[in-house]
Amino acid sequence: MRRYLIAGNWKMNTSLETGTALASGLADHVRGRDLPVDVLVCPPFPYLAAVKATAGEAGISVGAQNCYFEASGAFTGEVSVDMLKDIGCDSVILGHSERRHVLKECDDMINKKTKAAIEGGLQVVLCVGELLEEREADKTEAVLDEQMAGGLKDVSAEQMANVVIAYEPVWAIGTGKTASPEQAEQAHAHLRKWLADRYTSEVAEQTRILYGGSVKPANAKELLGQQNVDGALVGGASLTVDNFGPIIDAGVELSA
Ligand code: PGA
Numbered sequence: 154m155r156r157y158l159i160a161g162n163w164k165m166n167t168s169l170e171t172g173t174a175l176a177s178g179l180a181d182h183v184r185g186r187d188l189p190v191d192v193l194v195c196p197p198f199p200y201l202a203a204v205k206a207t208a209g210e211a212g213i214s215v216g217a218q219n220c221y222f223e224a225s226g227a228f229t230g231e232v233s234v235d236m237l238k239d240i241g242c243d244s245v246i247l248g249h250s251e252r253r254h255v256l257k258e259c260d261d262m263i264n265k266k267t268k269a270a271i272e273g274g275l276q277v278v279l280c281v282g283e284l285l286e287e288r289e290a291d292k293t294e295a296v297l298d299e300q301m302a303g304g305l306k307d308v309s310a311e312q313m314a315n316v317v318i319a320y321e322p323v324w325a326i327g328t329g330k331t332a333s334p335e336q337a338e339q340a341h342a343h344l345r346k347w348l349a350d351r352y353t354s355e356v357a358e359q360t361r362i363l364y365g366g367s368v369k370p371a372n373a374k375e376l377l378g379q380q381n382v383d384g385a386l387v388g389g390a391s392l393t394v395d396n397f398g399p400i401i402d403a404g405v406e407l408s409a
Contacts (some may be wrong), residue, residue, distance in 0.1 A: 157404035158384035159192040161391025178394035179210035189408035216244030222269035234273030260303025285324035325366025341381035370399035
């Protein structure tokens with residue numbers, strides 16, 4: 154059985170003080186419980202080391218929200234995979250819709266980053282998802298297929314052990330509009346079939362597919378309860394222990 158991954162994407166939020174307080178509250182929430190789920194938090198770059206020091210000892214993994222594909226050199230403003238490894242990062246979110254649409258990242262760049270991150274030893278949380286107009290034009294599956302093929306170009310079946318997929322319909326991110334459990338399940342089942350067709354049935358069975366987009370305590374259990382939903386990538390509701398704690402606990406309950 155796939156183990157749930159409950160991941161928090163803090164985006165460009167928190168300060169050193171509030172970020173470490175949040176990490177410390179989450180550490181208190183999970184400490185000593187020997188959780189049957191994996192918990193990951195992804196703070197902004199400047200707070201990664203402090204959050205790792207606070208949350209890491211309680212078994213919470215820490216990830217970045219982006220990285221660059223070159224190892225070092227004249228790339229002003231960028232952060233390499235080795236730098237992230239150096240401060241104890243375990244994972245990196247790549248292809249998030251805000252990077253695709255606000256920062257104009259294309260599949261080719263996301264693919265270069267994905268390969269560099271896997272080769273450097275990071276777990277990649279690769280995000281895919283359609284815009285509202287694409288869903289309304291019945292193009293959801295075509296968009297997902299294109300983003301999967303682009304992001305995972307030249308990524309081998311063995312390397313897929315270090316990849317988690319996050320289905321995040323763009324229209325559901327930060328809007329309060331969640332995909333219905335049926336809509337999520339349909340997209341997740343499609344993504345799993347894509348993995349089986351492109352790789353093998355083992356890869357499809359083993360790869361975790363998270364749902365992201367307005368996940369909150371009130372809808373977490375129903376979403377996580379879908380057959381092909383293996384976790385959540387949580388934005389707004391990952392910023393307080395009161396919200397993120399119950400989402401972790403929903404995964405724990407469903408793992409029993
Ligand atoms: P949201 O963000 O939970 O605030 O909708 C999810 C995400 O962008 O990862």
